[in-house]
Amino acid sequence: MKLHGYYRSSTSYRLRIALELKGLDYEYVPVNLLTSEQKGEAFTSRNPFGSVPLLEAGGRDRVQSMAQLEWLDEAHPDKPLLPADLEDRYTARELAYAIATELHAPLNLPVLKYLTNEYGKSQDEIGEWYRHWLARTLDPLEARLAQLGTGDFLFERPGFFEVCLLPQVYNARRFGFDFSDKPHTTRIEQACQALPEFQRAHPDNQPDNPERS
Amino acid sequence: MKLHGYYRSSTSYRLRIALELKGLDYEYVPVNLLTSEQKGEAFTSRNPFGSVPLLEAGGRDRVQSMAQLEWLDEAHPDKPLLPADLEDRYTARELAYAIATELHAPLNLPVLKYLTNEYGKSQDEIGEWYRHWLARTLDPLEARLAQLGTGDFLFERPGFFEVCLLPQVYNARRFGFDFSDKPHTTRIEQACQALPEFQRAHPDNQPDNPERS
Numbered sequence: 357m358k359l360h361g362y363y364r365s366s367t368s369y370r371l372r373i374a375l376e377l378k379g380l381d382y383e384y385v386p387v388n389l390l391t392s393e394q395k396g397e398a399f400t401s402r403n404p405f406g407s408v409p410l411l412e413a414g415g416r417d418r419v420q421s422m423a424q425l426e427w428l429d430e431a432h433p434d435k436p437l438l439p440a441d442l443e444d445r446y447t448a449r450e451l452a453y454a455i456a457t458e459l460h461a462p463l464n465l466p467v468l469k470y471l472t473n474e475y476g477k478s479q480d481e482i483g484e485w486y487r488h489w490l491a492r493t494l495d496p497l498e499a500r501l502a503q504l505g506t507g508d509f510l511f512e513r514p515g516f517f518e519v520c521l522l523p524q525v526y527n528a529r530r531f532g533f534d535f536s537d538k539p540h541t542t543r544i545e546q547a548c549q550a551l552p553e554f555q556r557a558h559p560d561n562q563p564d565n566p567e568r569s
Numbered sequence: 570m571k572l573h574g575y576y577r578s579s580t581s582y583r584l585r586i587a588l589e590l591k592g593l594d595y596e597y598v599p600v601n602l603l604t605s606e607q608k609g610e611a612f613t614s615r616n617p618f619g620s621v622p623l624l625e626a627g628g629r630d631r632v633q634s635m636a637q638l639e640w641l642d643e644a645h646p647d648k649p650l651l652p653a654d655l656e657d658r659y660t661a662r663e664l665a666y667a668i669a670t671e672l673h674a675p676l677n678l679p680v681l682k683y684l685t686n687e688y689g690k691s692q693d694e695i696g697e698w699y700r701h702w703l704a705r706t707l708d709p710l711e712a713r714l715a716q717l718g719t720g721d722f723l724f725e726r727p728g729f730f731e732v733c734l735l736p737q738v739y740n741a742r743r744f745g746f747d748f749s750d751k752p753h754t755t756r757i758e759q760a761c762q763a764l765p766e767f768q769r770a771h772p773d774n775q776p777d778n779p780e781r782s
Contacts, residue, residue, distance in 0.1 A: 404709035462675055
């Protein structure tokens with residue numbers, strides 16, 4: 357398998373965690389979003405959406421992160437990301453899709469670029485926008501985790517939900533989001549970060565991170 | 570089952586189509602988004618995200634449309650929304666999640682309200698924003714449909730993808746989006762609209778549509 361991604365792209369980060377948790381070998385191919393490599397013909401001929409991650413697996417280019425995650429679990433059922441129980445599967449997906457559908461898009465790079473270039477918004481205003489949408493999903497997410505009586509992970513082992521949560525929390529911290537009223541979210545964050553699978557998947561440890569030691 | 574929704578909410582519309590395609594009986598409970606009923610305590614105590622649709626089913630309140638769709642197919646395997654073949658399942662999800670994750674959020678009512686209230690954007694500017702993000706996903710979606718050699722539906726029968734596509738196309742038409750260069754998308758739209766399941770699910774035919782004849 358080859359994962360074409362960018363170290364700081366939250367959707368690429370999801371896939372790296374998932375592949376690590378499932379113990380699947382993959383080659384990481386950096387795509388430079390800063391030079392718009394993903395909009396060049398060489399890339400868009402393989403992925404018309406012009407976005408990362410692109411997962412080259414099972415003889416095919418796969419280009420939507422949530423569909424990639426669902427496929428990984430169906431094609432490689434060992435070490436499942438989703439639990440076996442029907443209700444637990446619903447719960448994991450509810451929280452994961454809250455992040456993927458409500459939160460991801462308004463915070464994605466193209467939207468931030470639009471606000472800067474078309475609306476002339478400053479870095480401070482972008483920060484406010486970012487934190488506004490973060491709160492709108494991370495506040496109720498924390499409430500849901502409290503209702504569920506979550507421990508270190510949503511279920512026994514980290515999976516589908518944590519794969520989506522950690523990259524979003526990483527981004528939120530970059531934008532100075534205040535997590536002081538979110539004990540459940542931060543407990544899960546810390547428990548995940550202690551695991552080697554999450555450490556290997558972290559943006560700090562990717563070859564295309566220019567600050568990598 | 571009870572579906573708490575709003576006639577013009579695209580995610581509520583997804584669920585109505587899915588329930589109709591699966592032949593599942595449900596009671597429709599209107600939630601008035603114009604009076605912010607979804608932000609009131611009576612609603613948020615059941616759904617902390619304060620959003621529709623809320624699906625009351627299997628003894629539980631379910632609150633994320635994509636997780637609801639995945640659950641419906643697992644809990645009620647008759648008349649599946651997703652095809653049986655692993656690769657076809659990936660394809661259906663790739664296109665459905667492109668709509669649900671990239672397209673839905675920047676076009677969702679809260680974002681449009683933010684642009685109006687915080688940034689003072691006019692109705693014309695909102696229209697431009699809307700069509701910009703539509704094109705960004707609907708253009709490559711059309712290219713993907715062309716690559717796949719799609720007929721009247723993505724596969725033999727409408728399912729997971731069409732459930733997500735039709736509400737988005739309905740919204741796009743409200744905002745005057747130009748579909749003249751999208752023969753595949755519009756062929757699927759027309760084939761779906763000819764079916765009674767899609768007609769019953771249409772916003773025009775919901776009890777909370779004030780213009781309903």
